Amino acid sequence: MSLPAYYTTKDKVWHYAFRVICFAIFFFLLAPILIMIPLSFNAQPYFTFTREMLTLNPEGYSLRWYQDFLGDDGWMRSIRNSFLIGIAATILSTTLGTLAALGLSRAEMPAKGLIMGILISPMIVPLIISAAGMFFFFSQINIAQTFLGVVIAHAALGTPFVVITVTATLVGFDQSLTRAAANLGASPTTNFFKITMPLILPGVISGALFAFITSFDEIVVVLFVAGVEQRTIPREMWSGIREDISPTILAVATILVLISIALLTVVELLRRRGERLRGLSPQ
Amino acid sequence: MTKKLKLIALSSAASMIALSAAAQDPVSLTVVSWGGAYTESQQRAYHEPYMAANPHVTIINDDGSANALAGLRAQSQAGNVTWDLVDMLPSDAQLACDEGIILEIDHDAMLAPAPDGTPASEDFLPGSLGDCFIPQIVYSTILAVRPGAFEGEQPDSIADLFDLENFPGKRALQDRPGTNLEWALYADGVAPEDIYDVLATPEGVDRAFAKLDTIKDEIIFWTEGAQAPQLLADGEVAFATGYNGRMFNAIEVEGMDAAIVWDGQIVEWDGWVVPAGGPNVDAVMDYLRFATDTQRLADQAKFISYGPARASSAALVGQHADLGIDMAPHMPTAPANYYSPIVLDNDFWADYGDELRERFANWMLQ
Amino acid sequence: MAPSDASDTPTAIGNETDSKGRLLTSDGRPLRAALQRANRRRKLTALGLVAPLLAFILIFFAYPIVQMMWRSVDNPAVVEALPRTLAALEEWDGNDLPGEEVYRALYEDMLADEELPRAEQKMGPLAVRLNYEISAARSAIVRTARNVDEMEAPYKEAFLDAHRLWNDPTIWRIIEREGRPLTASYYVAAVDREYNAEGEIVQAPENRQIYVALFGRTFMMSVVITFMTFALGFPIAYYLSTLPMSKANLLMIAVLLPFWTSLLVRTSAWIVLLQGQGVINDMLVALGVIDDENRLTMIYNQTGTIIAMTHILLPFMVLPLYSVMKTIPPSYTRAAKSLGATPWTAFRRVYFPQTLPGIAAGGVLVFIISIGYYITPALVGGQDGRMISNEIARHIQSSLNWGLAAALGTMLLVSVLILYWLFNKLVGTDSLKFG
Incomplete structure (x- = not known):
């Protein structure tokens, strides 16, 4: 990269020093996550690089922790549970959240600030407090230690993200489109599915992804509300870290990192598509 | 041989009764226990043989015992009991019993007699039965030492735990007052039988905390039973207190390099309670009759080094199921180990626990 | 829908009006x-x-x-268990032991309780409740209640024989004080106070003061973490905002990947890196910076918690900062420079003030999340890295003092809501964006 000709030596030193600092910070962000990937192939039950690993000796590497993970009923059940709960919670929170966002973005909506405050409160209230409240209340209404209970809890935690992302999409939404469609004889249902839905879809999908990842990653409420049959992946990891931390955790972590990369890609593609559709080209 | 035959006859009779009573409706029992090596030993000694004899029963393990009383209270307040059987300490069991959230047990009517016909109430070790509590094991909290941490003389007493001069290094202690305060006084020269009298006085409590203060900077606290051997194995600490069965497992089964110090071992029972209003009380009672009989309790000692709570089981304790080593010398109650035990006083902890826990929490945070 | x-x-058509001239x-x-x-x-x-x-x-x-x-004010235990005793205590002067009529009333309460079905008996919850206020109340109530049917008049004497605590005016003061359906005592305990013999609220003895210091520490740690995320987040947000879109998007992955990665994964990553036998210590030993005996203690303490939480919360600082910085036209700074300002002055006087909304948004966000954090301090905090959430969880799960947990939780929630309200005043919720 060429620097402007008027830069003094001091400017140049600062220019490069600043880049070094920035890349050190990027390194700080990424390295801890990436370092687990090679360590998960460690042939030894240690959390550090063995001599064989550093010399790239194939004997230093193995898939044993992945076999451990795949062969363990507890882990396998937790994967099923995580997806089951995550998908159910996402459907519930996306449906409720999208409807609410459509209502909230109408000019006629009364008490908008108050209602918005209540709806996004699950995002603001510390999780330990939500979890404690649900622990007591869910026991009373017989849904503690059930899938239904965990799904409801996770849906409640996920809705603020749906409300916020869909509301944001609707900010750029041209209401005259639906009016035009209605004038041309479209029924409200047709109007919704043919006009509104395609336009807000990127927002709905990225809201849904946020809701899914919220549930998929949630642990505090699971610790309080879930029973042994509803254990999710983070709950198994929690036990694993507190009890005997073996490299199996790293194998699981590696798989989860790959899942997050996939989700991240989807969200990023959606965001760009959304901006294109609404005519907001990236500046 | 005849004894064995009789036992087989007994247990098959028990399972026959179970078969006819339960009428083959599938039953799923949620058994709450401590997780790790301990649940594993119950799985192999109790659950698996029981499920083999009763194919309609499925047993699900939940490792929630550390928070069992909270769970029982919440479930009972809500009138929605989902646990069938809970493994807990007698002090918690007594509280739960006083609150009426677990069932009272008529030990002689509900539990199997010893093979020679001795009723259960006489067969279980003296002082172990509670109104609602069926003991399984005697366990002890002991000190374990990583030999590599010291050259020359090795620590062999609780006093050495508090001796930073001769034995420097980190110590892993449990993050609760029970056991730690007893040891502090014991190391400070109080005789085991006087410890609780001293601890019931404000001066005694101050004295115990003052003693703990001397090693405070070197303490790492652990919460879950499995953490203590882990910290030793990772070389994070030189000393760790822990449950003797977990340490046995780490040393003998997993080959961890550590030695157990039996001095001042703190002895306690652990056992079953049945939540009141649980979904499958009849099935649980049938399971309990099986799982707490003489042979089953002796069998558990094949997998973990906790002493069976029945006198009649002691003679049946044999060799470790996988390693083939004699288990008797690894029992906390083996004469060679039982030379200066401190018997945990549950009445004391029921009364003073709330106050001492607050003070201990404060002390940890300082 | x-x-x-x-x-x-x-549909208003043309100029039709009614008699009053309304459309x-x-x-x-x-x-x-x-x-x-x-x-x-x-x-x-x-x-x-x-x-x-x-x-x-x-x-x-x-x-x-x-x-x-x-639950932090709800106090049913004494009222439900001891109605007769409370009525009799109304006559009591509050100084010496109460008279025979109070002990007789207590006897009657215990006897009546005995006759209830076990699940409805009130002495168990009463014993639990009073033991929070005074040690040994549990055995005083449970043991006395167990043998109450063998008791004979005079009851005062019988009770004094049954347990030493009945001979102590303190327990009677506590029964009288807690004999109301609502209590303040959990809040009193939550701010490290207690009641003295005169019923006044005084400072608790030093060795039982926990929560004020813990709130203080939680606050301090959150301030440090917020500052650290700012110190690390500001440069990279600025750098990203100066790059062309395609490059910025690529580097943004470094911020977004941690954001999308499981919290448990990130926490275990730091355990792997920081523990005694972990990657960083091994590297330092191999490089000869430290010797094998003196490995650094970087985890299971405050340091570990702060490092891990800074990493976990950094994206929450970078994203709002970046979105604000992107909207600042570079021409302002250029203009300042061309008018003779040094780069530092231009930055300080022109650029930095424009980033304040982003700093406020990121800062409050990180701070709110930090003070309620539970998982990371629980896993890597050891003792001195514990925060108020951990203490709330302890009271719910193991010490079972749910009233105190509720009082601490309410205090935490109120602080968060106040902060959130400030946040709204300062920047508005619209700046909460994700991805």
Whole structure:
């Protein structure tokens, strides 16, 4: 990269020093996550690089922790549970959240600030407090230690993200489109599915992804509300870290990192598509 | 041989009764226990043989015992009991019993007699039965030492735990007052039988905390039973207190390099309670009759080094199921180990626990 | 369901008016009324769209929290267990031991309790409740109640024989004080105070003071973490905002990947890196910086918690900063420089003030999340890295003092809500964006 000709030596030193600092910070962000990937192939039950690993000796590497993970009923059940709960919670929170966002973005909506405050409160209230409240209340209404209970809890935690992302999409939404469609004889249902839905879809999908990842990653409420049959992946990891931390955790972590990369890609593609559709080209 | 035959006859009779009573409706029992090596030993000694004899029963393990009383209270307040059987300490069991959230047990009517016909109430070790509590094991909290941490003389007493001069290094202690305060006084020269009298006085409590203060900077606290051997194995600490069965497992089964110090071992029972209003009380009672009989309790000692709570089981304790080593010398109650035990006083902890826990929490945070 | 504003809108045709000169719609109704009706209907449609979620959140989220907070003042144990005793205590002067009539009333209460079915008996919860206030209350109540049917008059003597605590005016003061359906004692305990013999609220003895210091520490750690995320987040947000879009998007992955990665994964990553036998210590030993005996203790303490939480919360600082910085035109700084300002002055006086909304948004966000954090301090905090959430969890799960947990939780929640309100005043919720 060429620097402007008027830069003094001091400017140049600062220019490069600043880049070094920035890349050190990027390194700080990424390295801890990436370092687990090679360590998960460690042939030894240690959390550090063995001599064989550093010399790239194939004997230093193995898939044993992945076999451990795949062969363990507890882990396998937790994967099923995580997806089951995550998908159910996402459907519930996306449906409720999208409807609410459509209502909230109408000019006629009364008490908008108050209602918005209540709806996004699950995002603001510390999780330990939500979890404690649900622990007591869910026991009373017989849904503690059930899938239904965990799904409801996770849906409640996920809705603020749906409300916020869909509301944001609707900010750029041209209401005259639906009016035009209605004038041309479209029924409200047709109007919704043919006009509104395609336009807000990127927002709905990225809201849904946020809701899914919220549930998929949630642990505090699971610790309080879930029973042994509803254990999710983070709950198994929690036990694993507190009890005997073996490299199996790293194998699981590696798989989860790959899942997050996939989700991240989807969200990023959606965001760009959304901006294109609404005519907001990236500046 | 005849004894064995009789036992087989007994247990098959028990399972026959179970078969006819339960009428083959599938039953799923949620058994709450401590997780790790301990649940594993119950799985192999109790659950698996029981499920083999009763194919309609499925047993699900939940490792929630550390928070069992909270769970029982919440479930009972809500009138929605989902646990069938809970493994807990007698002090918690007594509280739960006083609150009426677990069932009272008529030990002689509900539990199997010893093979020679001795009723259960006489067969279980003296002082172990509670109104609602069926003991399984005697366990002890002991000190374990990583030999590599010291050259020359090795620590062999609780006093050495508090001796930073001769034995420097980190110590892993449990993050609760029970056991730690007893040891502090014991190391400070109080005789085991006087410890609780001293601890019931404000001066005694101050004295115990003052003693703990001397090693405070070197303490790492652990919460879950499995953490203590882990910290030793990772070389994070030189000393760790822990449950003797977990340490046995780490040393003998997993080959961890550590030695157990039996001095001042703190002895306690652990056992079953049945939540009141649980979904499958009849099935649980049938399971309990099986799982707490003489042979089953002796069998558990094949997998973990906790002493069976029945006198009649002691003679049946044999060799470790996988390693083939004699288990008797690894029992906390083996004469060679039982030379200066401190018997945990549950009445004391029921009364003073709330106050001492607050003070201990404060002390940890300082 | 669908936005169908057009069909609701009354169609005003031309110049039709009624006798009073009001505009009419095509079907002859006054336009004003028709518009109002349509407006009302639209309002109802909007409300109807929001209603399902609002009801869902109120029932399954807000109500449980309010109910949990209620536990911090709810105090049924004494009132339900000892109605006769409380009535008899009204005559008591509050100094010496009460008279025979109080002990007789206590006897009657215990006897009546004995006759209830076991699940309805009140002495167990009473013993639990009073033991929070005074040690040994548990055995005083449970043991006395167990043998109450063998007791004979005079009851005062019988009780004094049964347990030493009945001989102590303190327990009677506590029974009298807690003999109301609502209590302040959990809040008193939550601010490290207690009641003295005169019933005044005084500072608790030093060795039982926990919570004020813990709130203070939680606050301090959150300040440090917020500052660290700012110190690390500001440069990279600035750098990203100066790059062309394609490059910025690529580097943004470094920020977004941690954001999307499981919290447990990130926490275990730091355990792997920081522990005694972990990657960083091994590297330092191999490089000869430290020797094998003196490995650094970087985890299971405050340091570990701060490092891990800074890493976990950094994206929450970078994202709002970046979105603000992107909107700042570079021409301002250039103008300042061309007018003779040094780069530092231009930055300080022109650029930096424009980033303040982003700093406020990121800072409050990180701070709010930090003070309620539970998982990371629980896993890597050891003792001195514990935060207030961990203490709340301890009281719910193991010490079982749910009233105190509720009081601490309410205090935490109120602090968070105040901060959030400030956040809203400062920057508005609109700046909460994700991805």
